[in-house]
Amino acid sequence: MIQEFKKFIMRGNVVDLAVGIIIGAAFKSVTTSLVKDVITPPIGLILNNFNFDDLFISLNGQFYPTLKDALDASAPIIKVGSFINVCIDFLITAIAIFFLIKFVNHMEEVIDDLGEKEEPEAASKPEPEPEPEPAPPPPPEPTTEERLVAVLEKLSAQLDEA
Numbered sequence: 001m002i003q004e005f006k007k008f009i010m011r012g013n014v015v016d017l018a019v020g021i022i023i024g025a026a027f028k029s030v031t032t033s034l035v036k037d038v039i040t041p042p043i044g045l046i047l048n049n050f051n052f053d054d055l056f057i058s059l060n061g062q063f064y065p066t067l068k069d070a071l072d073a074s075a076p077i078i079k080v081g082s083f084i085n086v087c088i089d090f091l092i093t094a095i096a097i098f099f100l101i102k103f104v105n106h107m108e109e110v111i112d113d114l115g116e117k118e119e120p121e122a123a124s125k126p127e128p129e130p131e132p133e134p135a136p137p138p139p140p141e142p143t144t145e146e147r148l149v150a151v152l153e154k155l156s157a158q159l160d161e162a
Contacts, residue, residue, distance in 0.1 A: 028093065035089045055081030 003105075008014065044050045054067045057078040064070035070077050142150070 027096070028089075031089050031092045031096070034092060035085050039088060039092075040085060050082035052084050055079075055084070 005058065019103075040052050055068050056062055056064075056070060057075040057080055058070055059078065062073075062075065064073065064075060067077070067079070067081075
């Protein structure tokens, strides 16, 4: 069982997943710092020194001037500012991942194009598909003479019956 576990852990997908999780966690801390330390302070300055982290809603109906006062009173609160920061953090992360994937896809296309230019494949023409056999020609239509003979035969048969 230990050998199977070693084999499972050393598979490329598992190692790639582990590396991705570690880099993602590091990236998360970078984007969180970007939001809290770089993006929200200028927005707060524009809004007269407003701090998003201090934005909250008290659920017990009492007024608390700051978030610290509400937390000290153990009041039930909804931290709206914290939620806004997390949403901004998520958007930055999503945009960064979008551009990263777009860049990786572009690089794969460039590498594929380079590979095709370096190793030109023998230009082989595909074999043409055989044409389907033509349908047999329709039987020729009876001539005027043959039609007249058929009509006369019908008339003659009707006269014989009468």
